[in-house]
Amino acid sequence: MKRQTLLIFLTVLVLAYITTSIGFWLAEDSFSTVGRIFLYETHKKMLRGVGVAPNQYRYLPYPLVEYFFKHIPIRWYSSTYTKLERWLGFDTREFALKSYRRNIDAFFPPEEREKFAEDLEKFLSAELLKLTKNPVVSNLILSIANNFGWKNIIIDPVQSLRDLAKEYPTVIVDLFDNRSDLNKVVNGYATMRFAFTFLLLLILYLWMKLFVSDFTAYVSLFAYSVFLTFGYGDFAQYEFLLSVFLFLVGLIVIHQRKPWPIILMLVIVQSFARTDHAFFTAVIYSLYNLPLSRSKFLKQSVLVFIPILITFVLSKIVFSNATYYVEPNHIVENIHDPWAFVYPMIFLSLPLSFAKKIGESYFFKKTWLWMILFGVVNFFAAMTREIRLFLPVMAYLFPIFWCGVESLYNKNEK
Numbered sequence: 131m132k133r134q135t136l137l138i139f140l141t142v143l144v145l146a147y148i149t150t151s152i153g154f155w156l157a158e159d160s161f162s163t164v165g166r167i168f169l170y171e172t173h174k175k176m177l178r179g180v181g182v183a184p185n186q187y188r189y190l191p192y193p194l195v196e197y198f199f200k201h202i203p204i205r206w207y208s209s210t211y212t213k214l215e216r217w218l219g220f221d222t223r224e225f226a227l228k229s230y231r232r233n234i235d236a237f238f239p240p241e242e243r244e245k246f247a248e249d250l251e252k253f254l255s256a257e258l259l260k261l262t263k264n265p266v267v268s269n270l271i272l273s274i275a276n277n278f279g280w281k282n283i284i285i286d287p288v289q290s291l292r293d294l295a296k297e298y299p300t301v302i303v304d305l306f307d308n309r310s311d312l313n314k315v316v317n318g319y320a321t322m323r324f325a326f327t328f329l330l331l332l333i334l335y336l337w338m339k340l341f342v343s344d345f346t347a348y349v350s351l352f353a354y355s356v357f358l359t360f361g362y363g364d365f366a367q368y369e370f371l372l373s374v375f376l377f378l379v380g381l382i383v384i385h386q387r388k389p390w391p392i393i394l395m396l397v398i399v400q401s402f403a404r405t406d407h408a409f410f411t412a413v414i415y416s417l418y419n420l421p422l423s424r425s426k427f428l429k430q431s432v433l434v435f436i437p438i439l440i441t442f443v444l445s446k447i448v449f450s451n452a453t454y455y456v457e458p459n460h461i462v463e464n465i466h467d468p469w470a471f472v473y474p475m476i477f478l479s480l481p482l483s484f485a486k487k488i489g490e491s492y493f494f495k496k497t498w499l500w501m502i503l504f505g506v507v508n509f510f511a512a513m514t515r516e517i518r519l520f521l522p523v524m525a526y527l528f529p530i531f532w533c534g535v536e537s538l539y540n541k542n543e544k
Contacts, residue, residue: 146328183452200318219291220306341529361518380411469515481527484534
């Protein structure tokens with residue numbers, strides 16, 4: 131294996147791991163334990179076909195996680211999760227208990243805890259006596275309270291939490307059990323994103339090499355990783371990296387003029403991840419193959435029609451009971467939301483600064499119009515502040531941006 135190939139492979143692996151880890155902190159830990167439980171319960175509903183629209187129609191990620199990715203034994207680190215695991219008494223490793231006890235003793239020494247427990251008991255006794263006016267009754271109430279072990283929680287919180295961990299509800303126990311199905315699913319989604327981030331960056335490198343030098347294609351991987359991370363800023367939909375990967379594969383297949391059956395199969399698969407991405411893949415294919423003969427028109431009509439047909443079948447027949455959890459039309463919200471304009475402008479400002487380069491490339495000159503349709507559709511049907519929506523556009527425009535950068539820094543170019 132050439133050193134350059136090895137470097138590309140290692141770089142993509144590292145960037146995919148870093149991006150996925152950041153995404154894990156931003157997505158799964160958004161609501162801490164509640165977020166993980168919500169993800170697991172949603173996953174089960176989606177598998178059964180009783181989830182909410184439009185996520186239910188984007189069915190492909192759910193069986194991938196259930197039947198493949200959750201069985202890969204990779205755990206993703208989270209500082210929040212690790213702290214909760216210790217604080218709630220689930221981490222019973224000796225060094226962890228020792229560290230936990232040391233932390234507590236440093237901030238709240240044992241003698242202070244004992245004094246605090248005694249002072250609190252005296253205070254409660256005095257207040258109960260004032261309230262009941264009867265020493266026997268007040269002592270009885272205090273004795274009942276002491277039976278709950280509140281003094282032990284203050285004096286020895288580590289051991290008390292270990293004992294309490296045995297009494298938690300099953301869903302909380304499963305949350306901190308590495309062998310539970312809940313944990314496997316949560317980590318499985320992150321592993322799926324890692325896998326498709328890895329594949330996406332590899333395909334991006336091949337896509338870039340069609341237009342720029344090997345070195346520029348290599349550097350572009352770091353830049354696109356930043357945009358991927360930015361895409362996690364809003365709630366990350368389960369399919370978004372899988373779908374962008376398939377979209378980018380489609381761009382290469384179209385550019386290289388691969389046989390029509392290949393692009394047909396790709397559009398069909400895409401339709402079960404995101405039908406809008408499948409539709410725009412078909413549109414780009416049609417634009418690139420203009421002007422249309424009768425046979426070409428038939429083939430391109432089939433490609434464009436397939437995502438629409440699959441959407442109809444999924445929404446009206448297969449998952450007809452799925453209800454939308456958001457409004458289908460977002461134009462009013464986008465008009466009143468400044469981030470709906472600010473985020474896309476910031477996100478796309480770099481590649482669009484070299485927009486004149488579009489006219490210098492045969493492929494881009496013939497296909498760029500799809501972006502206008504893409505922008506209009508998303509402004510009406512999506513919340514454009516969710517930057518992940520524009521990752522396909524960024525992947526499409528990345529060669530234009532880096533061609534512009536190369537020409538700008540190439541001193542031999544006039």
